[in-house]
Amino acid sequence: MRIVWCTLWFLDYRIPVFQELAKIQGVEFFLVYNKEANPDRVNKKIISALGDRAIPLTGEIYLGKSSFDGFANNGFRIPFQPNLIRTIKGLKPDVMISDGFFQWSYATLFLSATKGIPHVMCYERTMHTERNAQLIRTLYRKTALKFIDSICCSGKLSEDYIRFLGFKKIITKGFMVSDGIPKQNIDSESFVNNKSPLNYLFVGRLIELKGIKELLKAWLIFSNLRNVTLTIIGEGELEDYIIDFVDMNYLSAKVHLKGFVEFDRMGEYYNKADIFILPTLEDNWSLVVAEAMQFCLPIITSIFNGCHFELVTKDNGWVIDPTNLDQFVKILEDSYNKKEFFKEMGKKSFEIIENFNSSSAAQSIYVACQEAIKSKSRS
Structure with a gap:
């Protein structure tokens, strides 16, 4: 199974998940990403982890900007990355993975709609974060779901929102994990010292x-x-x-x-x-x-x-x-x-x-990829 994950940016915590996904027997894993959107330390780590299967792109053009205060739906950003669609298509994926409905997902949605390539979306927003979503955003998401074959959510509250949008296909859970921080010198007795604050x-x-x-x-x-x-x-x-x-x-x-x-x-x-x-x-x-x-x-x-x-x-x-x-x-x-x-x-x-680790996240994503391929073949 050749998996191509297309994402605008990611941070350190995602890299162990990418590595675990690449380790699964029978998987050829490629990551297409925006080099300019990631810190230098992350760019170095991902090249070290995936080698030439990490494919950085540059020169993105976009309109608008993300929300300044961090709250969802307070801004907009419409991107265009030269050669993004061509790059993904050239890798001849059996299945594509995208992050959410916006950012670089336009490329995977286009290829799913025009070339019939199975498409998995990783998603983490909830009913609460989307409580103020504008009608046009909601309508766009409902339309985009027609070109998504399975979804891997962060958890139950994210799944609830996706079901609210009307998605009827397979949903797996558990792709958001973080177990990459070095744990050297953990002091197991440092919980409470009555002499210290x-x-x-x-x-x-x-x-x-x-x-x-x-x-x-x-x-x-x-x-x-x-x-x-x-x-x-x-x-x-x-x-x-x-x-x-x-x-x-x-x-x-x-x-x-x-x-x-x-x-x-x-x-x-x-x-x-x-x-x-x-x-x-x-x-x-x-x-x-x-x-x-x-x-x-x-x-x-x-x-x-x-x-x-x-x-x-x-x-x-x-x-x-x-x-x-x-x-x-x-x-x-x-x-x-x-x-x-x-x-x-x-x-x-x-x-x-312990139940939310890079290996379990990779398995959940892999199952979603299998289900996407099955769903596309049935349709």
């Missing part, structure tokens, strides 16, 4: 979407007279807001802003954390939650996070409504009062996330 860790872009303002408001109330710290990893437009908030509220001992950290160094910070928190206002499937679980951390995340259905239970964390300040503070207090159970909860996180 309890370290809550946030990782994400510093934008409205991630709920950072809601977190700081709740933290101001919760952290008073408690031996706790909040470590914030990330960069973005709210960095000055965070600095000002910390200064005005005398939180310099309680909040530590670390800025951007390279992917391969993130293990250092997960190791030092006692609990992970991401109060996002909108997320498809937060990979940082999966990363934290691999480092045996309890989780606090939000009802607006598409991964909470599969990844967070009462045994390994809390699911909150970050827009409800009183509830947010109470959950933080509850987590602090249960800190002696963090080690047990962290082990449960690890047990859950």
Whole structure:
């Protein structure tokens, strides 16, 4: 089976999945991607991983731009990549894979419609992230589904949205995983040290979407007279807001802003954390939650996070409504009062996330490819 995956961009976490897919017996795997959209470290990693089966393209032209604040459907971007369709077609795929309905999916949709090549779409958005989708977007998606033969979703909440759009064919789940962070020197006894502050860790872009303002408001109330710290990893437009908030509220001992950290160094910070928190206002499937679980951390995340259905239970964390300040503070207090159970909860996180790894993701995608070929042959 010759698989050609066409994607505009990807990050470090995808590379192990590509590698596992390429290892499956009988699979010839090719990746066509935009070299200019990926960081240099990622471009180097993918060439090292796939060699000449990683095919970078350059010179993309596009109209519009993606949403500045990160929220879904607040922007638009219509791309054209010279030689993209010709490149995919020239690889003579038995099946194509695309990411979502937009970006470079126009090429795979065109080839599916005109050449009858089986087409798998990987998809991660949910009913919540698409709650404000314009009618024209929804109509376009429903039309595009006619040229998609199977779909691999991130999880149940993503599947619900695809079914809402009217897709009747096979859906597999589990393609969004992240198990590529180096785990050297993991300290299995670093869960809670009563002599040190309890370290809550946030990782994400510093934008409205991630709920950072809601977190700081709740933290101001919760952290008073408690031996706790909040470590914030990330960069973005709210960095000055965070600095000002910390200064005005005398939180310099309680909040530590670390800025951007390279992917391969993130293990250092997960190791030092006692609990992970991401109060996002909108997320498809937060990979940082999966990363934290691999480092045996309890989780606090939000009802607006598409991964909470599969990844967070009462045994390994809390699911909150970050827009409800009183509830947010109470959950933080509850987590602090249960800190002696963090080690047990962290082990449960690890047990859950063991089922979401690069190998399982590759198998789920492979099954979707098999089903796409069957579906196209039946039609």
